[in-house]
Amino acid sequence: MSPSQTLEDESHPSITAVNRRIQRLSLHLTPLPPFQPSPQLHMLECAKAANKLEVDKASLQCYMRGKNRELQEKVINFFESRPDLQTPVGIPMEEHRELCMRQIVALVRDAKIRPFRYVVDDPAKYFAITEAVGSIDVSLGIKVGVQFSLWGGSVLNLGTKKHRDKYFDGIDNVDYPGCFAMTELHHGSNVQGLQTTATFDPITDEFIIDTPNDGAIKWWIGNAAVHGKFATVFAKLILPTHDSKKVSDMGVHAFIVPIRHLKTHQTLPGIEIQDCGHKIGLNGVDNGALRFRSVRIPRDNLLNRFGDVSRDGKYTSSLPTINKRFAAMLGELVGGRVGLAYSSVGFLKISVTIAVRYSLLRQQFGPPQQPEVSILDYQSQQHKLMPMLASTYAFHFAAQYLVEKYSEMKKTHDEQLVADVHALSAGLKSYITSYTAKSLSTCREACGGHGYAAVNRFGSLRNDHDIFQTFEGDNTVLLQQVAADLLKQYKDKFQGGTLSVTWNYLRESMNTYLSQPNPITARWESTDHLRDPKFQLDAFRYRTSRLLQSVAARLRKHSKTLGSFGAWNRCLNHLLTLAESHIESVILARFIEAVQNCPDASSQAALKLVCDLYALDRIWNDIGTYRNVDYVAPNKAKAIHKLTEYLCFQVRNIAGELIDAFDIPESITRAPIAMQSEAYSQYTHHVGFQ
Known part of the structure; x- marks a missing residue:
């Protein structure tokens, strides 16, 4: 892109570009004037007192609590x-x-x-x-x-x-503690590649569960090392045929396999259990490894909702293919992803609460001959924590929405909703857990040396949460599922198919999003415009639509020479960026809706402020993308940056109220540095001072 393409309303762009270069050179040759305090510094000091929102904490807390808070x-x-x-x-x-x-x-x-x-x-x-x-x-x-x-x-x-x-x-009643034995030493994300077998024996009317090689040992199985008495074992269902040298592989199915005696707790014959040992975190969970050597179970132990085997060895299913049965089975197991996304937001709330409360408590440096200031008054600390606080609110409403859609799916079993929740849970689980994992380290750093004390919890929170990025689907794999679904929706749009709920904006406005950016709106920089939810959501969706269109074209191009797998791998980073962009759009849409639905005016104003920070911070973080396609002119980019910094400052002014609205008892935060009163006395008492 030439310099003239980015200039504003110039009749002679080449001359203007030369003049601008001369002006820049002159800055290097002309001595800088003596430093004068910026008027903006005084404005911000006044703003701290004059422009602080008054937040009704009780109303905001009530709006955030949810209907199951009493439970x-x-x-x-x-x-x-x-x-x-x-x-x-x-x-x-x-x-x-x-x-x-x-x-x-x-x-x-x-x-x-x-x-x-x-x-x-x-x-x-x-x-x-x-x-x-x-x-x-x-x-x-x-x-x-x-x-x-x-x-x-x-x-x-x-x-x-x-x-x-x-x-x-x-x-x-926990009389039957059990395991979920899906993951193998050599296969995790590729569930269809599992190697454990369940071969039907028509003579005894039993399935024989076998681990054919070391790579097929079930690994990282929670509850297996110590407490489990049963396991749901995922294995390839093998049926004999009339030809004794051949068998029929019906694909992966689930089987109930007893692994320990109900009364003596002894390991049952044919089953070998080993302890996976000490982990980085979650050491209260007894993860183990299971190997099966010709373990026989009754035919009734096949979990047969999507496929069954009769007494004479005939296989029946309402679903015609292995792939459809496999998809239906996994579709019923998305609850784990929903739970991880929801729980990850809880981690983020606790860690942000600890970091913000400590940052309000701890004072360090300040103007000469004046009291020290709170470290949250420093712009650098605000930049670390305030967008994170805004993201926590955004994720809270997105996770609530996911749980609502999942609950609706379980009641209706609507096929379109099943597909929608599958992709949405994959995307939100991946995006939220990845963000939380990074944020836990940032919170630790924001609390300095005291963040390193085990009692202040960042270490255990970080270590316990880290695996959230991996189990119930590796995050990179889950993002690819989202990208694949987006591409399917993109294809269906042009073939007249029906789009699912989550992708509605592709149907409604994709042509608008893919049109040439308006050179006038690309320059608008007023605060009202930048804080307009329509501008924010349009910007997010424009980016997603552009990424979707360009990756579809790249895949078509590369598949001609590399094949479909090679083309996908060639475009993989592009696909992951597309998936993350789409999920950010979904999160923002839910946040905007939550702001609009808030009944209390003061709470709504606070949520609007936080929502604007979430949106503009995300736009600024990817400003290069918007600049490359002239969606945002240079003056507008600068205005976005300035407003984002100012919003960080404004959110800082009500950070205490926003944290209190999470309604997390001190018995849950537990970190001494996060106590709302007598924090240092709690901390000193912990190390032995009386």
């Missing part, structure tokens, strides 16, 4: 009343595992809170419970997820009435 408080209050169930800092692995088991049993039997009963019938309540127990101890949250969502959920979602009748009560 969460019941969980939190129960654990507060039981010091014997609280996890000490630095607890050894073996003790941590046993404590987690005691915690889950106490939750169900003493507190009378039964998460399993909500897994299918009211997922929103289930996710509220898992968020609450995860705030008590992340390992406990994961163990609850393994028991009720993965092991229990596989029985409910992949099995039929006979399985529900036989196993429901035992899973519900």
